[in-house]
Amino acid sequence: MRKIGIVFGQEDTFQWALIDRINGMQRPGITAEAVKIGGVVQGRPAGYAAILDRIGHDVPFYRTWLKQEVLLGTQVINDPFWGLADDKFFNNALALKLGVAVPRTVLLPHKDHPPRTNERSMRNLTYPLPWDEIFSYVGFPAWLKQYYGGGWANVYQVHNPQHLFETYDKTGDQLMMLQEHVEFSAYYRCYCVGREHVRIMPYEPRNEFLQRYQANHPPLTPALEERIRRDTVALCRGLGYDLNTLEFAIRDGVPIAIDFMNPVPDCERRWVGEENFEWILDRMAELLVSRAENPPPRGSFRTWEALLTGGRPL
Ligand SMILES: Nc1ncnc2c1ncn2[C@@H]1O[C@H](COP(=O)(O)OP(=O)(O)OP(=O)(O)O)[C@@H](O)[C@H]1O
Numbered sequence: 236m237r238k239i240g241i242v243f244g245q246e247d248t249f250q251w252a253l254i255d256r257i258n259g260m261q262r263p264g265i266t267a268e269a270v271k272i273g274g275v276v277q278g279r280p281a282g283y284a285a286i287l288d289r290i291g292h293d294v295p296f297y298r299t300w301l302k303q304e305v306l307l308g309t310q311v312i313n314d315p316f317w318g319l320a321d322d323k324f325f326n327n328a329l330a331l332k333l334g335v336a337v338p339r340t341v342l343l344p345h346k347d348h349p350p351r352t353n354e355r356s357m358r359n360l361t362y363p364l365p366w367d368e369i370f371s372y373v374g375f376p377a378w379l380k381q382y383y384g385g386g387w388a389n390v391y392q393v394h395n396p397q398h399l400f401e402t403y404d405k406t407g408d409q410l411m412m413l414q415e416h417v418e419f420s421a422y423y424r425c426y427c428v429g430r431e432h433v434r435i436m437p438y439e440p441r442n443e444f445l446q447r448y449q450a451n452h453p454p455l456t457p458a459l460e461e462r463i464r465r466d467t468v469a470l471c472r473g474l475g476y477d478l479n480t481l482e483f484a485i486r487d488g489v490p491i492a493i494d495f496m497n498p499v500p501d502c503e504r505r506w507v508g509e510e511n512f513e514w515i516l517d518r519m520a521e522l523l524v525s526r527a528e529n530p531p532p533r534g535s536f537r538t539w540e541a542l543l544t545g546g547r548p549l
């Protein structure tokens with residue numbers, strides 16, 4: 236028997252529907268269930284052929300256990316080791332290498348000293364920062380946002396230098412980036428599964444939360460659709476994500492990648508809508524079953540070398 240396990244956080248529709256969908260496929264020797272795990276003994280596998288991890292980024296216990304699972308031969312989606320590359324600044328730099336358009340972005344030093352550091356720890360930093368240069372590169376309005384994270388936490392639009400300084404002053408020891416504002420004519424969120432299946436979903440970030448997937452954008456031209464698909468797959472292959480959501484703002488017919496570090500994307504039925512929910516359920520069920528039935532050789536999906544040399548798509 237090959238077991239597929241799901242580890243999850245506060246969400247409450249996707250994991251149960253996915254377990255039902257996989258079990259409903261009635262594949263010989265395959266079952267899916269919610270993971271149960273307690274004190275983890277080193278060197279002892281938990282008995283899963285494949286695991287979908289929806290919470291390890293927030294719970295070090297799970298993340299640490301999942302790294303051992305990879306070592307012991309379990310297929311874990313998304314790869315827990317890949318978390319090392321998870322930051323929005325690195326992601327943008329990689330996107331540039333892959334030929335994907337991204338907003339002009341500057342990484343700023345922490346406003347306050349990080350824990351256990353003081354001014355002696357900061358002697359390599361330029362002070363004051365070359366603000367004029369930064370402002371002329373990024374322009375206003377701009378976005379001040381955390382280098383890591385989701386749920387629009389610590390994402391601020393700033394309109395002028397004074398506004399930026401006031402906002403930056405409140406960011407404490409968080410690591411922030413200042414980013415060019417992209418004025419867009421349409422906006423899309425894309426699921427990407429298994430680094431090949433892409434679902435482009437019209438999205439309107441200016442709507443209320445539950446209405447964001449109800450956007451009335453004009454139909455995509457074939458060329459734009461093709462470009463979004465290409466960029467989506469290139470980013471997921473480069474970043475090593477088997478499941479991700481990527482956001483593109485369309486400006487002058489060009490998709491600008493705004494946020495593509497969502498390795499635990501929204502999959503709640505009520506938020507994404509019935510059709511998108513069904514799509515992600517089917518694709519994830521197929522991917523997990525295929526990884527459980529035919530595990531790819533170890534290492535074949537870990538492409539650090541490709542990542543650092545600008546992407547050699549698998
Ligand atoms: N450079 C930008 N230009 C235009 N709009 C932006 C830009 N950066 C962020 N936004 C707006 O702010 C929203 C949140 O930003 P971002 O996606 O980076 O944060 P997040 O916390 O990762 O959000 P999510 O939970 O949706 O993944 C975006 O959906 C977009 O509407």
Ligand SMILES: [Mg+2]
Pocket residue numbers: 384385386494495496497
């Ligand atoms: Mg995000």
